[in-house]
Amino acid sequence: MALNLFKIETIEITNITSSITFSNIPQAYTDLKLVGSVRSNVGNPYDFIYFYLNTPGIGAYTQRLIRGDGSSVSTQTNSVSYYPLQMINGNGATSNTFGSFEVYIPNYRGSGEKSFSVDIVSETNSSGIYMDIQSGLWNQTAAITAMTLASGSGPYLPYSTFTLYGIL
Amino acid sequence: MAITSLKSGISTRSGMAGNTLIYPGSYESIATNTITTPTTGTTFSSIPSTYTHLQIRWIARDSGTTDNFRGIKLQFNSDTGANYSQHILFADGSSATAYSATSDDSAGTDGVAGIMPDAQKTASVFAAGVWDILDYANTSKYKTTRLLVGCDLNGSGRMSLASGLWMNTNAITSITISDNNNNFVTGTEFALYGIA
Numbered sequence: 001m002a003l004n005l006f007k008i009e010t011i012e013i014t015n016i017t018s019s020i021t022f023s024n025i026p027q028a029y030t031d032l033k034l035v036g037s038v039r040s041n042v043g044n045p046y047d048f049i050y051f052y053l054n055t056p057g058i059g060a061y062t063q064r065l066i067r068g069d070g071s072s073v074s075t076q077t078n079s080v081s082y083y084p085l086q087m088i089n090g091n092g093a094t095s096n097t098f099g100s101f102e103v104y105i106p107n108y109r110g111s112g113e114k115s116f117s118v119d120i121v122s123e124t125n126s127s128g129i130y131m132d133i134q135s136g137l138w139n140q141t142a143a144i145t146a147m148t149l150a151s152g153s154g155p156y157l158p159y160s161t162f163t164l165y166g167i168l
Numbered sequence: 169m170a171i172t173s174l175k176s177g178i179s180t181r182s183g184m185a186g187n188t189l190i191y192p193g194s195y196e197s198i199a200t201n202t203i204t205t206p207t208t209g210t211t212f213s214s215i216p217s218t219y220t221h222l223q224i225r226w227i228a229r230d231s232g233t234t235d236n237f238r239g240i241k242l243q244f245n246s247d248t249g250a251n252y253s254q255h256i257l258f259a260d261g262s263s264a265t266a267y268s269a270t271s272d273d274s275a276g277t278d279g280v281a282g283i284m285p286d287a288q289k290t291a292s293v294f295a296a297g298v299w300d301i302l303d304y305a306n307t308s309k310y311k312t313t314r315l316l317v318g319c320d321l322n323g324s325g326r327m328s329l330a331s332g333l334w335m336n337t338n339a340i341t342s343i344t345i346s347d348n349n350n351n352f353v354t355g356t357e358f359a360l361y362g363i364a
Contacts, residue, residue, distance in 0.1 A: 003361075004193055006194050037312065067257070100314045100331065131255055163221070
């Protein structure tokens with residue numbers, strides 16, 4: 001049986017933009033899945049995204065990750081007021097390349113704090129680039145009705161896309 | 169009245185009075201290639217450009233007999249040139265390693281970062297993976313792939329996150345998946361899905 005995956009909305013960047021928001025997320029699904037193909041206008045080959053659930057500034061986020069950079073591996077834990085979705089491509093990466101990520105949020109309408117998983121890669125035709133497997137936690141119990149993805153060091157470049165799906 | 173898509177098998181319902189409207193899903197099977205005779209590779213051709221993203225769900229095992237993990241090559245539109253790169257993070261339960269290859273001939277998991285068990289490993293165990301290819305038909309982008317894959321052999325194994333890059337802006341219309349060293353064994357299977 002085919003996966004019960006339903007597109008809620010795609011946002012494609014047509015002009016350089018510093019933030020996008022999915023609002024009024026329907027409360028009709030079991031899980032949410034967000035995918036992105038993103039490049040920012042920063043000089044580095046990589047950049048990050050400020051990821052917020054519901055209203056930016058409400059609650060706190062914690063993060064654990066394992067990261068590869070093409071030659072070595074590291075781990076991090078972070079506890080901040082936003083979730084650092086890292087790394088996507090910056091404009092210093094090979095031309096026309098975009099980072100790729102997925103955020104999976106199970107039970108987004110549930111009454112508990114919201115856990116989610118992330119796998120994210122930046123790509124370029126050189127050895128040094130970042131790829132992470134992450135776990136995240138938002139310490140709020142509200143149902144998720146909105147997501148904001150604000151650019152990190154540089155705004156999103158055209159052809160970047162973000163697509164939100166609902167899963168039954 | 170129930171309506172079942174011949175392509176996806178998804179059942180929907182007519183929007184006539186008295187019925188609750190059920191929208192069709194955004195996930196459709198394009199094709200499934202099952203290896204029935206050991207072979208070096210398989211190709212999905214004539215991929216329609218009507219979806220937003222592609223996903224390949226797969227299980228695979230290599231025919232080699234040297235007790236190794238082997239890589240998988242991913243090539244697009246019959247491009248066998250050095251137009252790919254790949255970055256890989258993999259772990260085996262006790263340590264983790266990262267690897268990269270640039271200007272390579274595939275966007276898979278070749279070299280030291282192989283993930284498929286060969287035939288000398290625990291019998292009947294296949295690696296299982298999911299490849300995502302976002303915006304595969306966007307002609308303003310090089311194509312980035314993202315793979316999560318694992319293989320547990322009840323005592324050993326590997327898991328990996330791998331990214332790949334195809335440095336070409338053409339829409340992807342065919343995908344060739346090849347064993348990097350030997351043959352895929354019978355029972356290896358690749359299922360290609362289109363995501364709206």
